Amino acid sequence: MCGIAGIFDFSAERDIPSDVLHAMNQAQFHRGPDEGDLFLEPGIGLGHRRLSIIDLASGQQPMHSADGNLCVVYNGEIYNFRELAAELRELGHQFRTHCDTEVILYAWQEWGERCVERFRGMFAFALYDRRARSLFLARDRFGIKPLFYSVLPDGQLLFGSELKVLKAHPALPRKLEPQAVEDYFALGYVPEPKTIYQGVHKLCPGYTLTFTRGAPVPAQRQYWDIPFSPIAVASEADLQDELVARLREAVKVRLVSEVPLGAFLSGGVDSSAVVAMMAQAQSEPVNTCAIGFDVPQFNETDFARSVAERYHTNHFEQTVSSEDFDLLDGLAALYDEPYADSSAIPTYRVCQLARQRVTVALSGDGGDEHFAGYRRYRLHRNEDRLRRAMPLGLRRPLFGALGRLYPKADWAPRVFRAKTTFQALARTSVEAYLHSVSICRREQRAQLFSPALKSRLQGYTVDSVFNAHAAKSPTDDPLSLIQYLDMKTYLVGDILTKVDRASMAHSLEVRVPLLDHPLTEWVSGLPVGIKLRGSEGKYLLKKSLEPHLPHDVLYRPKMGFGVPLADWFRGPLKQRLRDDLLGGGLADTGLFNAAYLEKLVDEHQRGLRDHSAPLWTLLMFQGATRDDDLALG
Known part of the structure; x- marks a missing residue:
């Protein structure tokens, strides 16, 4: 696992300043503390x-082809590289x-550019072809590994594994x-391909991008998408x-390492499944680790321990205090943009x-x-049955009015909290799912944003992100569609981003067999009814694992x-919250309605409402953009 950085001049062949490239590369030192180097020539x-x-003695980068025509910098692991190497030797x-x-x-x-279709693994790489005068960028199918890029006004392309790499360039x-x-x-x-900055982008998962010197427009190509092609089904058995055979094989290919390797073990189904398959694939005990909490409703260590005992793993765990907010300031530096x-x-x-025990860890992300494990999938499926029973033209005015009139009752038992359900039934399936996963829903954002910010948005809403993905979806099944939306947005933008930055901050490689x-x-391609059966999410996965897990x-x-x-x-953060959100921080940016900010803080701290999610979102925005140009002019 590594970090990559680069500057490509696709309008000319000017000299690249070595000190600037060095600063960009060093900004990601944590991603690769073992070695570092640069390759420079005009342009x-x-x-x-x-x-x-792997291959600790050699494998240094930037790496050149034998003829010197190609140079590559690469972050990731290609698990079928030995098979590909054998095929290439034959050629x-x-x-x-x-x-x-x-x-x-x-x-x-x-x-050529179709090489990525042969790779099985996680990767982000940049390959310079001297003869073609081109730079080829590629990102793996799910976006496990990140890749940021920006084209400067002078015709130079910047790229890197983290946004901080590009921020190290003085002209960005x-x-x-x-x-x-x-x-x-x-x-x-911030979902792909956007970043928080104008003109700075993330390469989307499953895409390649080719810049050719002299060509005014880069060539972008999608080389893979989740197919959702129905498969032939015999019996459930x-x-x-x-499934177990495929899962076992996916884990096994990820056990190749010349450094200590282990696994996260949360005590949930997914991480436990990975550990079970690891234990069955190797003779030595699996190294496992778990985090516990001193708040019972967040603590899963008893379940993790039962799996560790069953498979006799080298298990170690640590209890984290419920007052563990020391990372608050560090999160902004870790993620570079609001998260x-x-x-x-x-x-x-x-x-x-x-990282105290291993350099590589497998996770259950x-x-x-994939297996419809989120509770929201079941709720959405049930709502969608009602949506299909009544035309949108009738639902929108009827349930829209009920959603506006019904009181918000966060304090009440869930069965009486109908406002969100009414609002969802007044929408299309895609609109309703976006509504259900939103931290600040449309009505709240309308109160939160200032008139100046709304003017700059010119009517734009986040709906366009979900609608664009839905329009490209290979499936129109209601459950499969929201799984697809999650894989295009939440999985890459939230889950994989979180794991990549947190792990690489400690120079830890995380592999994701699922x-x-x-x-x-x-x-x-499996039938949706075998993923979500009744109220049981992950039905097939759980049934398949019954011989392997408690x-x-x-x-x-x-x-x-x-x-x-x-x-x-x-x-403990009561005053910090008021200082950061109300005391000349966000309130003075011109982006937000200051009166509404004060209302959110006051209602929460007086115990009238639980606004913790939007307040945390605001706090993280303030921390990540503290040094940026927030002007709307």
Whole structure:
């Protein structure tokens, strides 16, 4: 696992300043503390920081092809590199190393931009082709590895593994993108391909981008998407056997490492499944780690311990205090742009704990999206049955009026909290799902944003993000569609971003077997009724794992990985919240309605409403944009 950086002049062949490229590369030192180097020639500069995992003796980057025509910098792991290397040797290519980086060079020579279709793994890389006078950027199918880029007004392209790499270039404009502000306050992250800055982008998962010197427009290509192609189904027992076999194989290919390797073990279904498959695939005990909390409703260590005992793992755990808010200021530097998932704090801690024992850790991320594990999927499915029973022309005025009139009752038992359901029934399926996952819903954003910000938005809303993905969806099944939307937005923008930044902050590589693309292609084609059956999410996954995991691990209620924000904002962070949001911070930016900010803080701290989610979102926005140009002119 590594970090990449670069500058490509596609309008001329001017000299690249080595000091600037060095500063960009060093900004991501944490991603690769073992080695670092630069490649420079007129018109191109490539930088790399290395975290050595495979072929420790060689494999240094930037790496050149034998003929010197190609140079690559790469972040990730290609798990089928040995098979590809054997195939490329048969085609006449000679290898000097035993690492996957060199495979990229000769795969490019043999298959060109379609080489990415042959790679199984997680990756972001930049390949310079001297003869073609081009720079080729690629990102893996799910966006496990990040890649940021920006074209400066003078015709130079900047790119890097983190936004801080680009921010290290003195010519990068850091002007706020108003549409990204709208997206962020709805979702809690800035979705691909936007960033919080105008003119700075993320390369979307499953895409490549080619810049050619002299060509005015780069060539962008999507090389993969989740197919949702129905598969032939025999019996449920056969599906269970095949799922376990596919899961076992996806885990096994991710066990190749020349440094200590282990796994996160939360005590949930997904991480426990990964540990079970690891234990069955290797002779030595699995290294596992878990984070516990001193608040019972957030603590899952008993379940993690039961899995560890069953498989005799080398298990270690640590209890995190409910007062663990020391990371508050560090989160902004970690994520570079506003990011509001508060589980970033325990994720940071579990990565910190894992790095004490291992350099590589496997995680269970992706299971909820693929196997319909989120509770919101069941609620959405039930609402969608009602939506299909009544035309939108009748639903919108009827349930819209009920949604406006029904009181908001956060304090009441869930069965009496009908306002959100009425609002959802007044919308299309896609609009309703966006409404259900939004941190600040449309009505709240209308009160939160200032007239100046609304003017700059010119009617833009985050709905366009979801509608654009829905228009490209390969499936119109209601459940599969929202799974697809999550994989295009929440999975990459929130979950994978959180894990990448938290792990790389500790120079820890995280591998994600449930996001193995052959496994995903197969799972996406399964009937929806075998993923979500009745009220049981992950039905097939759980049934398949019954011989491998304790029953109470498989069928207990989902807990999540949260922190007690509501208590923090009424207790130890009470004054900090008022100072940052009301005391000349956000209130003076001109982006927000100052009176509404004060209302949110007062209602929460007086115990009238739980506004902890929007308040945390505001706090993270303030911290991440403190040094940026917030002017709307």
